[in-house]
Amino acid sequence: MQIAVLLYDRFTTLDAVGPYELLGRLPGAETVFVAKEPGPVRNDQGSLALVADRALADVPHPDLVLVPGGPGARTAAGDPEIQDWLRTVDATSTWTTSVCTGSLVLGGAGLLAGRRATTHWLTYDQLRAYGAEPTGERVVFDDKYVTAAGVSSGIDMALHLIGRIAGDTAAQTIQLLIEYDPQPPYDAGSPEKAPAEVVAYWRGVPVEELESRKG
Amino acid sequence: MQIAVLLYDRFTTLDAVGPYELLGRLPGAETVFVAKEPGPVRNDQGSLALVADRALADVPHPDLVLVPGGPGARTAAGDPEIQDWLRTVDATSTWTTSVCTGSLVLGGAGLLAGRRATTHWLTYDQLRAYGAEPTGERVVFDDKYVTAAGVSSGIDMALHLIGRIAGDTAAQTIQLLIEYDPQPPYDAGSPEKAPAEVVAYWRGVPVEELESRKG
Numbered sequence: 001m002q003i004a005v006l007l008y009d010r011f012t013t014l015d016a017v018g019p020y021e022l023l024g025r026l027p028g029a030e031t032v033f034v035a036k037e038p039g040p041v042r043n044d045q046g047s048l049a050l051v052a053d054r055a056l057a058d059v060p061h062p063d064l065v066l067v068p069g070g071p072g073a074r075t076a077a078g079d080p081e082i083q084d085w086l087r088t089v090d091a092t093s094t095w096t097t098s099v100c101t102g103s104l105v106l107g108g109a110g111l112l113a114g115r116r117a118t119t120h121w122l123t124y125d126q127l128r129a130y131g132a133e134p135t136g137e138r139v140v141f142d143d144k145y146v147t148a149a150g151v152s153s154g155i156d157m158a159l160h161l162i163g164r165i166a167g168d169t170a171a172q173t174i175q176l177l178i179e180y181d182p183q184p185p186y187d188a189g190s191p192e193k194a195p196a197e198v199v200a201y202w203r204g205v206p207v208e209e210l211e212s213r214k215g
Numbered sequence: 216m217q218i219a220v221l222l223y224d225r226f227t228t229l230d231a232v233g234p235y236e237l238l239g240r241l242p243g244a245e246t247v248f249v250a251k252e253p254g255p256v257r258n259d260q261g262s263l264a265l266v267a268d269r270a271l272a273d274v275p276h277p278d279l280v281l282v283p284g285g286p287g288a289r290t291a292a293g294d295p296e297i298q299d300w301l302r303t304v305d306a307t308s309t310w311t312t313s314v315c316t317g318s319l320v321l322g323g324a325g326l327l328a329g330r331r332a333t334t335h336w337l338t339y340d341q342l343r344a345y346g347a348e349p350t351g352e353r354v355v356f357d358d359k360y361v362t363a364a365g366v367s368s369g370i371d372m373a374l375h376l377i378g379r380i381a382g383d384t385a386a387q388t389i390q391l392l393i394e395y396d397p398q399p400p401y402d403a404g405s406p407e408k409a410p411a412e413v414v415a416y417w418r419g420v421p422v423e424e425l426e427s428r429k430g
Binding site: 013032193202 | 233239335386394399409
């Protein structure tokens with residue numbers, strides 16, 4: 001089983017690394033990080049680069065493709081080379097997946113039209129513009145298309161996927177090995193739970209400001 | 216405020232990236248990834264390299280140092296250059312932190328002797344060998360020394376730290392922006408919660424096998 005993780009300029013690191021940390025531990029899985037060109041790809045914060053070992057053209061038939069989000073997602077959603085690659089790999093993939101605004105990149109390739117999907121809570125309208133039907137769920141399965149909400153939700157998505165691919169015991173084993181027993185000291189992880197003034201602030205900020213800050 | 220994230224061969228990616236994703240969003244923070252030499256550093260799974268932008272010697276006085284764990288932690292714990300750097304930065308740091316077996320690297324530098332601390336659930340004995348007192352807590356504060364349990368626990372540690380550094384609202388804002396509202400489909404994230412046969416299997420496996428598989 002081959003897993004391909006797409007990187008592009010200004011991706012959000014945890015979107016990619018969260019699910020990778022789990023999926024990469026699937027027995028027998030080979031994971032490859034891919035980008036338009038092999039080499040370092042700089043993230044949204046600017047302080048970290050991940051190395052893409054392979055070019056897009058070198059990985060035409062992954063079994064699972066994972067697209068992270070980030071401030072660079074809208075550029076990636078309009079990049080013909082990335083979009084052509086996504087349509088190519090989707091033609092033979094078993095699972096086509098995204099985290100956060102990675103679903104906008106899939107949307108740009110026309111892969112989510114008419115499908116239930118999700119994205120970061122601040123970008124439902126952008127997802128809808130691609131013909132998808134945003135839901136409030138943290139992880140959305142629609143046939144082989146699996147989309148997760150903001151950033152950290154990719155970890156939950158990976159557990160769901162591992163359960164379906166390798167069974168409950170494999171998923172529970174990986175959850176134990178990474179001690180994923182969340183104990184956040186605050187309960188502010190969704191717009192329904194966060195302090196109202198914090199949600200209002202972010203909903204009121206111009207989109208450009210959001211894009212540059214949130215990932 | 217400067218945050219330094221240490222990389223070394225065969226580190227576990229999420230140990231570093233989980234807390235980085237949150238801490239890097241602290242207003243005014245500059246984050247630098249450091250290693251013995253600048254350049255790509257390969258992780259435990261072998262399928263991903265993160266780029267260290269700076270050498271250890273270039274970052275002598277970070278306010279916060281973060282040490283990830285991984286199968287390479289014991290080698291790092293015995294590496295004089297890494298150990299000298301840790302003792303140097305610890306002399307002026309405000310926070311000295313680790314995730315998973317990163318605490319063994321701090322232990323190797325003698326920084327946890329007589330302190331309460333934690334590590335991955337399979338490595339309490341190794342932590343104890345450095346004179347630390349392992350606890351069952353997910354995040355342990357002992358003065359400025361903050362240690363987190365296995366892999367994913369670094370995200371919770373970062374929220375605790377952000378609350379102390381910048382206040383509750385800053386922590387809640389970052390939690391909301393990364394939608395950290397965990398909904399794992401299984402409840403197997405600790406040895407107390409995972410299926411007994413899974414825990415028994417891992418407790419019974421030789422340490423070398425564990426080190427090569429768990430991170």
